[in-house]
Amino acid sequence: MNRKGRVLLVAALVGVVGMAFRVSWNALRDIANAIGADDTAATLYPFVVDGLMALALVATLVLVGKDRTFALRVLGTYTLASLVLNYVHGLVPELHGRTVDWGRLADWDPANWALVLLATSLPVGSIYFGSDLVAKVLHHRPTPISTVSTIAEESTETERIRSTADLPESTPTPVAATVVRVPDPVAVDYLKSTALLKSLAPIEPTPVAPIEHRAVAAESPRPRGATGRVPDAAKSTRPKRTPAQLLDEARTVTADWPDAKVTAEGIRREVHTSPANARMLRDTILADRATKAETTV
Known part of the structure; x- marks a missing residue:
C-alpha cells in the first residue's frame, strides 16, 4: 500500500x-x-x-x-x-x-x-x-x-x-560365518565319506586360464570392467560332474601317487574342482588306501 x-x-x-x-x-x-x-x-x-x-x-x-x-x-x-x-x-x-x-x-x-x-x-x-x-x-x-x-x-x-550430530551411526550388518569342519583323514569312515559325496550337488567346473594368459593379465595396466552377460558360446562346454564321477577321476589321477603326494591342492589342480571338494576327495582316497592296507595285512 x-x-x-x-x-x-x-x-x-x-x-x-x-x-x-x-x-x-x-x-x-x-x-x-x-x-x-x-x-x-x-x-x-x-x-x-x-x-x-x-x-x-x-x-x-x-x-x-x-x-x-x-x-x-x-x-x-x-x-x-x-x-x-x-x-x-x-x-x-x-x-x-x-x-x-x-x-x-x-x-x-x-x-x-x-x-x-x-x-x-x-x-x-x-x-x-x-x-x-x-x-x-x-x-x-x-x-x-x-x-x-x-x-x-x-x-x-x-x-x-x-540434526547432523543426532543422526544415528549406521551399524554394519553382521555376517554369519560358516564353519566347515574338516574330518580327520585317519578316522574317516569309507562308507560315510561315500554317502557324503553322493549327497553333494553337481559342481560347476572352474575354468583355469593358461599360464601365458594369466601372465598377460598380470601385466595389464588396469583391470577391465565387466562388459555384460557372457554369451553362451563363450561358456565352457564341459558337462557337470557328479560326486561319484569326481571320485573316479581323482582315483584315476592319483593311482600312481604316493600317500605324501595325495594333497588337496594337488587333487584340485588335476581334477579342476573346488578346494572343499578337493579336501573331501583327498580324505576319501587316503581312507581307501588305509582300508586296502589293513585288508592286505
Whole structure:
C-alpha cells in the first residue's frame, strides 16, 4: 500500500475510534456520577478507561515478546470492563437522568458491590498499568535488521549441526560365518565319506586360464570392467560332474601317487574342482588306501 493509502486508512481508523469514544463517553460519565464522582471527575472518567485502551493498543504495536503479551492483556481487560459498564448503563434507565441512588448500579446487592468495585478500581488500575506500559515502551530497544538476520542464520546453523550430530551411526550388518569342519583323514569312515559325496550337488567346473594368459593379465595396466552377460558360446562346454564321477577321476589321477603326494591342492589342480571338494576327495582316497592296507595285512 502506498503512503496516501496508509494515511487514509489511519484517518478512517481515528474517525471510527473517536465516534466510538463519544458513545462510550456518555455511558462512562453517568456511571462515574452514580459512584460519587463530581462533574469534573465524571467528565474525565471516560478518558481514564478508554484512554488506557488506546495506550495499550499503541504499546502492542511497539513491544515484542512478553511485554507485548502484557500490553494485550491490559487492552483486553479494560475493553471488557468498558463493555460491562456500557451494558449496565443500558440496563438501568435511571442512570440516564441521574435519578438513581448514589452507589446503586444494580438491584441485587452482590452484583451491585461487584459493579461498584469494578468502576472505582479502573482509575487506580489506569495509573499502575499506564505507567508500566509507558516505562516498557521508553526502555524498548528495537533490534536492528542486520542483528535479526545474524541471529536467524546462527539459529539455522545450530539446528543443522544438531540434526547432523543426532543422526544415528549406521551399524554394519553382521555376517554369519560358516564353519566347515574338516574330518580327520585317519578316522574317516569309507562308507560315510561315500554317502557324503553322493549327497553333494553337481559342481560347476572352474575354468583355469593358461599360464601365458594369466601372465598377460598380470601385466595389464588396469583391470577391465565387466562388459555384460557372457554369451553362451563363450561358456565352457564341459558337462557337470557328479560326486561319484569326481571320485573316479581323482582315483584315476592319483593311482600312481604316493600317500605324501595325495594333497588337496594337488587333487584340485588335476581334477579342476573346488578346494572343499578337493579336501573331501583327498580324505576319501587316503581312507581307501588305509582300508586296502589293513585288508592286505
